[in-house]
Each structure stands twice: as structure tokens, then as C-alpha cells.
Amino acid sequence: MYISVPLVLYVGERMLRALRSNAHPVKILKVLLLPGSVLTIQMSKPYGFRYRSGQYIFLQCPMISPFEWHPFSITSAPGDDYLAVHIRTNGDWTQELKRIFVENYFTPHMNRRTSFSELGAAEPRPTPAPKLLVDGPYGAPAQDFRNYDVLLLVGLGIGATPFISILKDLLNNIKLADELMDLAMETTQTSRSEDSANSFSVSTASSNRKRSYRTSRAHFYWVTREPMSFEWFKGVMNEVAEMDKKGVIELHNYLTSVYEERDARTTLLSMVQALNHAKHGVDIVSGTRVRTHFARPNWREVFTKIAAKQPNSTVGVFYCGAPTLAKELKNLSHEMSHKTSTRFHFHKEYF
Numbered sequence: 001m002y003i004s005v006p007l008v009l010y011v012g013e014r015m016l017r018a019l020r021s022n023a024h025p026v027k028i029l030k031v032l033l034l035p036g037s038v039l040t041i042q043m044s045k046p047y048g049f050r051y052r053s054g055q056y057i058f059l060q061c062p063m064i065s066p067f068e069w070h071p072f073s074i075t076s077a078p079g080d081d082y083l084a085v086h087i088r089t090n091g092d093w094t095q096e097l098k099r100i101f102v103e104n105y106f107t108p109h110m111n112r113r114t115s116f117s118e119l120g121a122a123e124p125r126p127t128p129a130p131k132l133l134v135d136g137p138y139g140a141p142a143q144d145f146r147n148y149d150v151l152l153l154v155g156l157g158i159g160a161t162p163f164i165s166i167l168k169d170l171l172n173n174i175k176l177a178d179e180l181m182d183l184a185m186e187t188t189q190t191s192r193s194e195d196s197a198n199s200f201s202v203s204t205a206s207s208n209r210k211r212s213y214r215t216s217r218a219h220f221y222w223v224t225r226e227p228m229s230f231e232w233f234k235g236v237m238n239e240v241a242e243m244d245k246k247g248v249i250e251l252h253n254y255l256t257s258v259y260e261e262r263d264a265r266t267t268l269l270s271m272v273q274a275l276n277h278a279k280h281g282v283d284i285v286s287g288t289r290v291r292t293h294f295a296r297p298n299w300r301e302v303f304t305k306i307a308a309k310q311p312n313s314t315v316g317v318f319y320c321g322a323p324t325l326a327k328e329l330k331n332l333s334h335e336m337s338h339k340t341s342t343r344f345h346f347h348k349e350y351f
Contacts, residue, residue: 026134029082031101035228038158039087039098042076046134051078053165054142054318058135059085064096069135073161073320075233077168083134086232088158100130141318141347142166148316148345151218152306154329156321157229159351160222163318164233170218170249171240216248219306221297223254223321230292237290251290254297303332307340317346326350 026043033039051057051074058069070093076084089098142162145151153163224230230237230253240249306315317333319326326348333344 026083026132028129028132033098033102034086035231036226037089037098038232039089039094039101040075040232041085041087041132043083043085043132043134045081045083049083049134049137051137052143053077053169054140054145054162055137056140056162057083057085057137060133060135061093061097061100061130062133063100063130064093068093070094071138073140073165074137075161075164075168077165077172079169079172086158086161086164097130141349142320144347145316145318146214147314149214149216149313150306150310150315151215151220152302152315152317152344153218153220154317154319154321154325155220155222156325157224157226157351158232159319159321160224160233162320162349163220164236167218167220167236167240167249170215171236171243174244174246174248217250217310218248219250219252219302221252221254221302223256223296225255225257227255227257241290252297253290253292255292255294256296299328299332303336303344307336307342307344310342312341313343315342315344317344319346319348321351323350 026046028041028043030042031040053074056071056073058071060066060069072085072087074083075086076082087094087097089095140162142153145166151166153166155161155163237251237253240251317329319329330346330348333346336342337344
């Protein structure tokens with residue numbers, strides 16, 4: 001009796017997952033192998049598949065095992081016409097998935113930055129593309145980011161993946177706001193009747209966005225030990241830096257394998273970095289428009305600055321990474337909520 005109930009639940013869950021995944025097969029559109037053994041897969045979005053930024057899915061590759069399902073955060077935005085995940089290949093299943101793509105479908109054209117073209121764009125291969133099954137989406141703490149005035153997103157290494165979708169979502173919102181502003185300016189050149197009708201639709205759309213999008217500012221802190229990690233989301237970083245003219249999204253990259261900026265051993269590197277960024281607008285460490293800082297962030301200073309700039313606001317603190325930093329961020333959230341008028345709400349998920 002004690003064994004039968006859990007067994008029935010387990011079998012039911014497996015059958016439900018199999019039915020859901022087989023009903024929505026995905027087609028692999030693009031695969032990239034990034035530095036640090038990170039595999040990026042872009043897939044077709046299943047019909048009727050809806051998700052929110054911060055959620056995750058389960059993937060199965062029957063070519064590897066018809067019984068294994070593995071969770072991965074969605075790194076594409078809900079508004080994108082594809083589904084994307086970033087996979088750190090540090091386990092048996094992920095290593096085998098990487099081997100399948102590398103050995104059977106693609107030929108590297110660079111030594112250290114190995115990238116691959118879309119499936120079908122490379123040389124013809126006799127082996128058909130591997131089949132991937134998707135189960136989800138599933139809820140995660142980060143999916144509730146819209147409930148807060150300000151966001152503090154903290155990702156350690158590959159733990160940045162849940163927040164990339166949020167950054168893309170915020171960026172799409174910025175683009176839409178700019179389009180609405182351009183449309184509103186165009187309507188001023190039309191007749192009064194058309195102008196009143198169009199301005200009504202624009203104001204209605206804007207008010208609807210305000211009701212659905214409470215967030216007015218976001219701070220993203222990405223902390224990693226490996227410089228090559230910044231290649232994973234280089235495109236997103238540059239796009240945010242270029243499109244976010246109003247400074248809604250603040251990006252902060254931290255490299256912990258280098259001594260802190262005030263240390264004499266990094267003085268020369270910091271000077272060269274500052275000069276290159278001022279002259280060319282590109283960081284020499286990450287290769288993006290986002291300046292890289294050395295050592296670990298001073299989290300108390302981070303919380304203090306946000307509280308000073310955003311009084312009487314509600315801040316959602318979302319963390320994804322190793323459990324070691326979670327306790328410090330949680331304690332700071334409680335402490336600063338009592339000491340200031342800003343309320344910090346802490347959420348965590350571990351990788």
C-alpha cells in the first residue's frame with residue numbers, strides 16, 4: 001500500500017510527460033558551440049506553446065536515452081519566434097548531446113571559438129537530425145519579475161540563464177515603447193478625427209502595457225570566474241547597451257579570477273581597459289559594450305545604492321547559482337528592508 005501510491009503517481013507523471021512532449025515535437029533550427037563547453041540550441045516553438053520569462057523546460061533526446069529528461073532555463077523571450085536554451089556540457093547526458101552534434105553534423109571552422117551553422121546549411125550528412133522532445137514550461141521564482149518596481153538579478157556563471165530571457169523581454173518592451181512613441185508622433189500630422197482615434201489607441205496600448213509591466217528599472221549582476229563565459233550572451237549585452245537609451249537596464253559583469261580593481265596587480269590592466277572602453281566603447285575582457293569589473297561585488301554597497309535611488313519601491317531580488325551566496329543576499333534583503341523605505345523580496349534557485 002505504501003509503495004503503490006508513489007508508484008502510481010510516478011507512472012502517471014511519466015505518462016503525462018510523454019504525451020505532452022510527443023504532441024509538440026520541435027525542430028532544431030540552429031546550434032552553437034560556445035567557449036566553456038556551452039551548447040546553445042534554437043528550436044521551433046511548438047504550436048500553442050506559451051511561456052513566461054524565467055521559466056524552464058525539460059528536454060529529452062531519444063537518441064541518447066528515451067527515459068531521461070533534463071531541465072534547462074529558457075533563454076529566449078516570449079516574443080521571439082523560436083525557443084532557445086543554453087546548456088553547460090558538464091554531465092554524461094549533455095556531453096553525449098554535444099558529441100552527437102560535433103561528430104555527426106558540423107565541422108568547426110575556428111579553433112577556440114567553434115561555431116556551427118544552421119542545420120541543413122552545412123555539408124549534407126547521411127544521419128538525420130536528432131529528435132528533441134520538450135516538456136513544459138514549468139514555473140520558477142524569476143517568472144514573477146513583473147510584480148516588482150525594480151529588479152536585482154544576480155547570476156553566477158551559467159546561473160545567468162534564467163535572467164537572459166527577462167533582459168530580452170524588457171528590451172522588447174523598450175522597443176515597443178519606442179514604436180508607440182513614433183506612432184504617436186506620426187498621428188499628430190493627421191486630421192483631427194484620425195488623430196483622436198489613433199491617440200486613443202496608442203494611449204490604450206500604453207496603459208495596457210503599464211498595467212502588465214510594473215517594472216521600471218533592472219540591475220543585472222553577472223559574476224563568473226571564466227573570461228570566456230562572457231561570450232555566451234555577448235549579443236544580448238550589446239543589444240541592451242545599444243537600445244536602452246533611457247538606462248532602464250543596468251548591466252554589471254564581474255570577473256572573480258582577477259584581483260580587485262584597487263589592487264596594484266591589476267592597476268595596469270584597469271588603466272588599459274578604461275582607455276579602450278572610453279575610446280572604442282568596447283571592453284577588452286568581455287568584448288562587449290559592458291565594462292567588466294574585477295573581484296566580487298560589494299553586495300552591501302549594491303543594496304545601499306538601490307535603496308537610495310529607489311525609495312519607497314518594491315525590489316525583487318532574484319538569485320540563481322551556488323547556495324553559498326544565497327544566504328548573504330537573503331540577509332541583506334531583510335536588513336535593508338527594515339533600515340530603509342525600500343522593500344527587498346528575495347527569491348532563489350540553485351544550479
